[in-house]
Amino acid sequence: MVNRIGRRTLAAGLAAGAAFGGSARAQGRSEITFWTWRQEDRAAYTELFAEFMKANPGITVKFEAFAVEQYATILSTALAAGKGGDVIHTRAYGGLEQFARAGYLLPLDNNNVPELANLPDDAKASLTLRSDGKVYSYAFASQTLGLFVNNAVFRQHGVQPPTTWAELIEVSKALKAKNVVPIANGMATAWMCEVFTSVFTNPLLGPGFVDEILAGRATFSDPRYVAALGRLLELREFLPPGFTGIDYPTAQQLFLSGRAAMFAGGSFEIANFRKQNPRIDMSFIAPPAPAAGAPRLVSKFYDGGYAVNAKSTNQADALKLVRFMGTKAFGDRFSALLGNISPIKGVTITDPLLAEVAKLNETSAPYIMAVHFRFESPTGSELLQSGIQRMMAGSMTPAEVGASITQGIARYFKPFQK
């Protein structure tokens, strides 16, 4: 009797599930999952995926986000077990290689994703496995490192955003005299030290320096690099009090609240800054040049991409989603909704601040450690971040930092092994 009731209840439940919704599979639709570390983008992706599902009524996309700190661990564990999302948000450069090299991702080419043609070469290169030359992920955003300026603070104190190093020092002195912290950055958060360094040293190093490093004609012990690091020491007096203990969130809040006038950071901050202070009047400018007329190079890199799980049982649908995310229409919507620059050629950027950033990208140099030296251990970033923290605290000299980076990288970078 009990069994009969149980069976009837189960049958009724299944019928109700089929009739009033239930899973995509129950409705005869294919369900693909999208894995990401960007929990904060859930609303935007929900909107973007709704457009995809409208165009592909047989497919449902499920957004699954994981904590950024654990994402790589969770993802590699899942992929090693033959699981994980069907479409996966990946990092670029070395962060991609560790997954692609293991065979966890499906190679993308002009046959399965013709939209690869919509990407510029450097975007494709950022998501290419160096050993086989194949692309494994579709670039989603480029990021630019430069200087945020709080326009209201500058206006209030009658100063202009700096265009040269001399002006930066002059403006910083004027702001400090008026009890404003000139530059919000601190040194407690290691990766922000690398951002800070790249923002201010790239214009000092000039456009050809990265190529010289890659060709082995210069090392990080080069007098130009050491001198550029040395110039950072001039900025210590313009950072917040106790800057060695000021972390990333504090620096953000100092800038957003107007207690600090400038913030060396990335274009990835724009959406977040606006969310936290919708009334903020800010600009994003290129860092100061060593002298008037010299190029003011911003630092540029690609954030990551969309990859297809090599073990996905819904590979055809997953590829459809990646192809959708490779269209100009998607790029336009992506930039508008997420405040990031889509690398897709011809994308229309309607946001004036983001358009400024896109314009600055025309005069850029690579964010060198992320782009070229995050493929093997010790990474250039590990060595630089730790060295800068110590240099700014006064326990290492710029020459020692340069030598430590050169020696560390020489372990695997042949041009430095001479």
Place this chain on the structure above:
Amino acid sequence: MSLFVAWPLLSALRYAFYSFKGLAPDAFVGLANFHDVLFTEPFASWTWRALKHNVIVFLSLMVVQNGLAYLIAFALLKALPGHRVHQVIVFLPVVLSAVIVGFLWKLFLHPMFGMVNAALALVGLPGRPWLGDEATALGSLIFTNAWHWVGFPALIFLAGMQRIQRETLEAARIDGANDRVLLTRIIWPLVAPATTIIFTLTFIGSFNWFELPYVMTGLNGSPGGATDVLGLYFYRTAFGNTTSGLQDFGRGSALAVLMFAFIATTCAIALRYLRRREIQL
């Protein structure tokens, strides 16, 4: 049960002899991973630096945290007015998670807005970036850990002291023993089993230290590695650091095996000595 415990340990041991492609073992590399973490620069410097910090943490906690705990336990043993309230207060931080304690003290020690610098300013002393200064960062973490955990060894010592026959203590008092003599000559030998437990737990805790430095100074052991310990170093080697490093399960496993061997061996030797000491005393 043995399989449940032994399998992960044996797996880590096996992985330590392989290079990795993602999470999958790739090629057998013999002792190369061990050689890297012990003798190849800069990994070797990072390993020895982290180990040195763990040793400093252990010794400091033994002296500061457990020394204070011993005195607190004695004060509580004396059952002065209000001792029950104090017992609760001393133990209260122990129930908080390390994450909460870490965030709380990170705020207290903040160079611009922290309570500690504000209090120093009130008495005319200069503040400092406690967690951003290589000279004070590790000490600040050790202090925070001691604040968090002091109640636990205090309770263990108190339990040990309460097992001492009251007549023994009264006889010592009648013979003219003051508090210092009681603490060093009478009580100390009689709480030897409690000391063994506290030593063992502090040793294991110090060499597996992770949550507090992770929350307060980050995965890199900022500033410039001044708070780097084996737990952080192992984690970022094996699982990577999104903003700077890569995953390397082979080298991470080698570190894990070395940490396990070091902790297990030292603990076994120390326990043997401490047990013998208990019998002698």
